[in-house]
Amino acid sequence: MQTETETLTQQIAALRSGAISSTFLVERALDRAVRFKALNAFVALEPAHVISQAKAADVRRAEGRALSVLDGIPIAVKDNYLTQDYPTTACSRALPLEPAGMDATVVANLRSAGAVIFGKTNMHEWAYGATNSTSSFGPTRNPHNPDRITGGSSGGSGAAVAAGIVAAALGSDTGGSVRIPAGACGIYGFKPSYGRASRHGILPLSWSLDAPGPLAAALDDIGHLLPFFCGVDPKDPATRRAMPFDGAVSVGRPRLIHLAGEGLERSAEVDAAIQSALSRCNADITVAALTNVASYFAAWEAILHCEASAYHAPLLERNAAGYSAVTRAHLEAGKLLAGVDLLKAQQIRGDLVRQLVDLGNWDALVLPTLPIVAPRAGEEWQEFGGRRVTTQDSMTWFCWIGNLAGFPCISIPIGMSPDGLPISMMLMGRPNADEQLLAVAGWIDRNLRADH
Amino acid sequence: MQTETETLTQQIAALRSGAISSTFLVERALDRAVRFKALNAFVALEPAHVISQAKAADVRRAEGRALSVLDGIPIAVKDNYLTQDYPTTACSRALPLEPAGMDATVVANLRSAGAVIFGKTNMHEWAYGATNSTSSFGPTRNPHNPDRITGGSSGGSGAAVAAGIVAAALGSDTGGSVRIPAGACGIYGFKPSYGRASRHGILPLSWSLDAPGPLAAALDDIGHLLPFFCGVDPKDPATRRAMPFDGAVSVGRPRLIHLAGEGLERSAEVDAAIQSALSRCNADITVAALTNVASYFAAWEAILHCEASAYHAPLLERNAAGYSAVTRAHLEAGKLLAGVDLLKAQQIRGDLVRQLVDLGNWDALVLPTLPIVAPRAGEEWQEFGGRRVTTQDSMTWFCWIGNLAGFPCISIPIGMSPDGLPISMMLMGRPNADEQLLAVAGWIDRNLRADH
Numbered sequence: 001m002q003t004e005t006e007t008l009t010q011q012i013a014a015l016r017s018g019a020i021s022s023t024f025l026v027e028r029a030l031d032r033a034v035r036f037k038a039l040n041a042f043v044a045l046e047p048a049h050v051i052s053q054a055k056a057a058d059v060r061r062a063e064g065r066a067l068s069v070l071d072g073i074p075i076a077v078k079d080n081y082l083t084q085d086y087p088t089t090a091c092s093r094a095l096p097l098e099p100a101g102m103d104a105t106v107v108a109n110l111r112s113a114g115a116v117i118f119g120k121t122n123m124h125e126w127a128y129g130a131t132n133s134t135s136s137f138g139p140t141r142n143p144h145n146p147d148r149i150t151g152g153s154s155g156g157s158g159a160a161v162a163a164g165i166v167a168a169a170l171g172s173d174t175g176g177s178v179r180i181p182a183g184a185c186g187i188y189g190f191k192p193s194y195g196r197a198s199r200h201g202i203l204p205l206s207w208s209l210d211a212p213g214p215l216a217a218a219l220d221d222i223g224h225l226l227p228f229f230c231g232v233d234p235k236d237p238a239t240r241r242a243m244p245f246d247g248a249v250s251v252g253r254p255r256l257i258h259l260a261g262e263g264l265e266r267s268a269e270v271d272a273a274i275q276s277a278l279s280r281c282n283a284d285i286t287v288a289a290l291t292n293v294a295s296y297f298a299a300w301e302a303i304l305h306c307e308a309s310a311y312h313a314p315l316l317e318r319n320a321a322g323y324s325a326v327t328r329a330h331l332e333a334g335k336l337l338a339g340v341d342l343l344k345a346q347q348i349r350g351d352l353v354r355q356l357v358d359l360g361n362w363d364a365l366v367l368p369t370l371p372i373v374a375p376r377a378g379e380e381w382q383e384f385g386g387r388r389v390t391t392q393d394s395m396t397w398f399c400w401i402g403n404l405a406g407f408p409c410i411s412i413p414i415g416m417s418p419d420g421l422p423i424s425m426m427l428m429g430r431p432n433a434d435e436q437l438l439a440v441a442g443w444i445d446r447n448l449r450a451d452h
Numbered sequence: 453m454q455t456e457t458e459t460l461t462q463q464i465a466a467l468r469s470g471a472i473s474s475t476f477l478v479e480r481a482l483d484r485a486v487r488f489k490a491l492n493a494f495v496a497l498e499p500a501h502v503i504s505q506a507k508a509a510d511v512r513r514a515e516g517r518a519l520s521v522l523d524g525i526p527i528a529v530k531d532n533y534l535t536q537d538y539p540t541t542a543c544s545r546a547l548p549l550e551p552a553g554m555d556a557t558v559v560a561n562l563r564s565a566g567a568v569i570f571g572k573t574n575m576h577e578w579a580y581g582a583t584n585s586t587s588s589f590g591p592t593r594n595p596h597n598p599d600r601i602t603g604g605s606s607g608g609s610g611a612a613v614a615a616g617i618v619a620a621a622l623g624s625d626t627g628g629s630v631r632i633p634a635g636a637c638g639i640y641g642f643k644p645s646y647g648r649a650s651r652h653g654i655l656p657l658s659w660s661l662d663a664p665g666p667l668a669a670a671l672d673d674i675g676h677l678l679p680f681f682c683g684v685d686p687k688d689p690a691t692r693r694a695m696p697f698d699g700a701v702s703v704g705r706p707r708l709i710h711l712a713g714e715g716l717e718r719s720a721e722v723d724a725a726i727q728s729a730l731s732r733c734n735a736d737i738t739v740a741a742l743t744n745v746a747s748y749f750a751a752w753e754a755i756l757h758c759e760a761s762a763y764h765a766p767l768l769e770r771n772a773a774g775y776s777a778v779t780r781a782h783l784e785a786g787k788l789l790a791g792v793d794l795l796k797a798q799q800i801r802g803d804l805v806r807q808l809v810d811l812g813n814w815d816a817l818v819l820p821t822l823p824i825v826a827p828r829a830g831e832e833w834q835e836f837g838g839r840r841v842t843t844q845d846s847m848t849w850f851c852w853i854g855n856l857a858g859f860p861c862i863s864i865p866i867g868m869s870p871d872g873l874p875i876s877m878m879l880m881g882r883p884n885a886d887e888q889l890l891a892v893a894g895w896i897d898r899n900l901r902a903d904h
Contacts, residue, residue: 340761
């Protein structure tokens with residue numbers, strides 16, 4: 001899908017050399033947004049507004065006043081990030097109570113660097129689902145095959161990047177919502193460690209699980225974007241000990257642990273792609289099982305539903321009819337959980353962290369991003385590895401582990417299925433070792449590409 | 453009550469100079485324990501065992517091998533600290549599931565320093581109450597007047613120190629359980645900042661509110677004891693960033709804020725004693741109100757009941773009949789709280805912390821420890837400041853604020869009521885500024901004593 005357009009890193013170089021202008025980039029992005037309108041990736045996009053931003057960037061650059069290497073580059077923003085120039089709806093008819101007219105911290109950081117805030121992307125309603133089939137703007141479609149879903153909840157961001165409309169987009173991730181559409185659409189997606197990146201101005205789903213993160217066309221692009229996410233933001237207390245992103249970290253031959261076994265099943269074609277990639281990536285590989293996966297998953301669900309219900313309580317009381325039936329049912333169910341069970345779930349989190357840390361001297365844990373390729377739109381169930389699982393639970397099948405543990409995670413594309421759909425690998429790093437994780441992913445990505 | 457015995461600091465000096473021996477100290481403590489048996493301060497105490505520890509300490513000291521300045525000094529331990537040489541019952545017939553034969557970290561620290569672990573002290577059943585009237589060993593009595601309660605839940609430790617049986621004792625504090633008996637018995641009690649001191653091996657009541665702390669005969673004694681409480685203990689994850697206690701901190705004329713107003717009422721005699729002490733303590737005093745006290749109190753209660761119910765669930769299922777009816781009722785009630793309400797309570801905690809921090813440039817916040825003097829045994833209700841409050845809620849009236857905020861707190865005696873009962877002042881410090889708080893308390897204590 002990327003044949004006509006550049007990665008973010010290539011756009012940075014082309015702008016710097018003068019080979020292209022921001023106005024060219026943004027007009028081409030607008031053209032492609034029209035051409036791929038059927039993907040339903042964008043829910044708000046003002047051509048005149050983004051072109052004026054691009055022209056201002058071109059003037060700055062011509063005068064030697066570029067604000068950063070990103071000055072003039074279009075970046076799309078998931079519709080749960082507050083933006084001063086677009087409405088924010090979380091793709092729900094129950095409109096948020098948060099004030100309009102302000103930027104989320106990550107958006108403000110990028111805007112200060114000159115990035116063109118290129119419209120708002122479609123998402124699963126309130127980020128409360130992983131298929132992007134429930135949205136007040138309708139579902140998104142996968143650029144690799146419009147009969148297939150993008151996954152979600154950052155599905156519009158995934159489609160926009162995979163279709164080459166923009167090279168990078170912002171997402172948020174509570175149980176995989178950055179990595180799932182990155183995996184299903186064959187691009188790169190990064191979820192920082194919990195508390196490393198500011199959520200200020202991003203409508204929450206579950207505040208002890210939520211992380212914002214970038215989706216991009218190439219691995220190096222992620223490294224250009226993470227400095228705008230990471231570090232202390234006084235407006236997000238969870239970041240009070242966050243270190244800024246250090247782009248200078250490098251690693252040697254990585255030690256990987258491939259997680260497999262009960263609760264971590266995947267389809268034969270996905271497993272074959274992962275095995276093949278592991279054999280070609282020049283790393284030390286061991287295999288390990290996880291115990292108590294079902295108990296950990298229940299803890300993740302309990303925390304998710306309870307926190308979401310607590311956050312939504314005032315809006316649900318005011319405008320229950322604004323929510324889709326399925327989201328409203330989740331929110332009502334979350335109210336029924338007992339406090340003692342929530343506390344139990346919070347304790348189980350600690351058990352997961354200890355089990356993962358105690359697996360040994362690993363640099364990254366490996367799983368597929370998804371157990372299957374992107375499902376067909378409308379399919380309610382998926383079958384893989386002896387399991388029959390709802391499409392929703394198939395999407396989060398592996399990804400929630402990273403949120404419950406709070407570890408940094410990345411999804412990288414590793415190949416295509418026989419019917420032309422992307423297959424991706426997820427890597428999990430140690431808490432707050434986001435830089436090391438990105439470097440390990442870079443090692444693997446370079447080895448896989450060199451091998452072609 | 454302290455006429456015949458020394459403070460811990462005086463015992464340290466007398467042992468060092470050779471004026472007394474550990475055997476003398478311990479035998480005198482055993483004599484006084486017999487003499488004050490009616491106070492019901494101890495629930496386990498083995499004379500031969502503590503004398504043998506004292507004799508070993510005397511041998512070490514004679515050979516120049518004293519383990520620390522505390523070597524050979526008897527220290528009493530609340531019955532919810534695990535101890536390798538005594539059973540641990542939390543004064544309940546529902547016996548804990550925790551393993552016997554091990555020391556809590558604080559006990560182990562003191563034992564390694566040569567302290568004589570001088571028996572286990574009576575407490576409110578499972579620390580789930582502040583009167584010490586509910587205990588499988590019967591209630592404790594106040595050394596100043598046996599018709600009066602000690603307050604709790606560390607009531608046995610308070611009585612043992614106030615009666616001069618020992619100069620120091622260990623307590624735990626979830627809503628005032630160190631400070632309440634210290635206040636009611638006219639001694640000193642310190643609750644460290646949340647996460648500063650290890651709770652490992654102390655039976656929990658509410659793990660996000662609990663702190664262990666010392667009760668002692670004099671303010672300097674507290675400074676000798678806090679190094680054994682504070683610092684990282686890998687067995688208590690809440691201490692992972694805890695600094696060791698730095699005894700070298702000093703302060704100048706302190707800036708105090710006296711908290712008063714709605715929700716912070718107290719009896720006329722207690723208020724007069726506080727006003728008198730503030731006028732004599734050579735500090736800068738301002739007065740401030742707190743808003744939303746009732747909402748903060750509800751948050752403290754919700755967290756307390758919910759966490760206690762979660763911790764007790766396995767034992768309650770196994771042996772409900774072992775609990776007193778009132779404790780069992782608390783535990784059953786805690787199960788009924790919804791998760792969303794618990795989350796709301798956790799958010800309200802943050803509001804309290806911000807309100808206290810935002811009061812300005814204070815070195816300590818001042819309240820009475822108790823709104824009244826020690827109540828008569830058997831009284832169900834107390835009246836003060838236009839309020840009619842249960843005796844239980846009268847005991848925690850001010851103290852829970854320190855636990856909900858997680859701030860360090862100390863109770864110091866400031867005088868006696870006309871009928872000969874102690875009145876005490878509570879000081880709250882900034883989070884993790886335990887040393888500064890102790891230094892401020894020392895400043896006030898010295899000025900009040902110099903004034904006599």
